[in-house]
Amino acid sequence: MLCLLLFGGISFAKLICPDSNPLNCYPELFEPSVDWRPVKEGQIIPGGLDIRLNIDTLEREAKLTGDIQPNENGIVIVSEDTMGPNEEQNLSEALGYVSEFVNHGFGDSATLIKKLEYISDMSSDSDYGVDAMQHIQPLIRLSGLYGEEGLKEIREEDRDEIRELASIILASSLRNNAEAQRMFLQYFSNPMDFVDHLTAKIDNDVLLRRRLGILGPLTTAH
Incomplete structure (x- = not known):
């Protein structure tokens, strides 16, 4: 299957409108270029892109890999192979690793961080x-x-990073994803108890922002 990402102001993707101003709407499907671009809230990132966290802005950014370039008409054709047919299998394996680490203590902190980073990159996709x-x-x-x-x-020096990654995954999984929100809320017998823990005062300001990122999608859940 081919996925066509159109440049030049034309897109077939659904729009995300963060407020009532239609000028602030943007495509649900992230439109990559050869340069790093910020990934906006709720955007789905196609497979096969380079993704990074901008340390200065704390925004995720993505761009085309060196092997993918737009043609002379500004159109990028991403083949099924480029999209990564094994992405879902890789995600399942990464989530399984996380579960085994937490439930049975199998694995190590360094590998756990890599698995969480991969899950974080994938979780903004609604299916993932x-x-x-x-x-x-x-x-x-x-x-x-x-x-x-x-x-x-987990080693003490890795704990804050792992806390932040887990919080990022929870937040990005819930954004503009009604099914994920429903599953999340059903997990808690008393959702307000979770909210109390979420907003509890902590010394790590970065982690606090990550946790508040979970709260945002829940306030709009139906």
């Missing part, structure tokens, strides 16, 4: 966000929202 919500328990435990239980096997 739902997949992530099927592993909500280990992600909640790694976020540290309910204490250190899920972090016992």
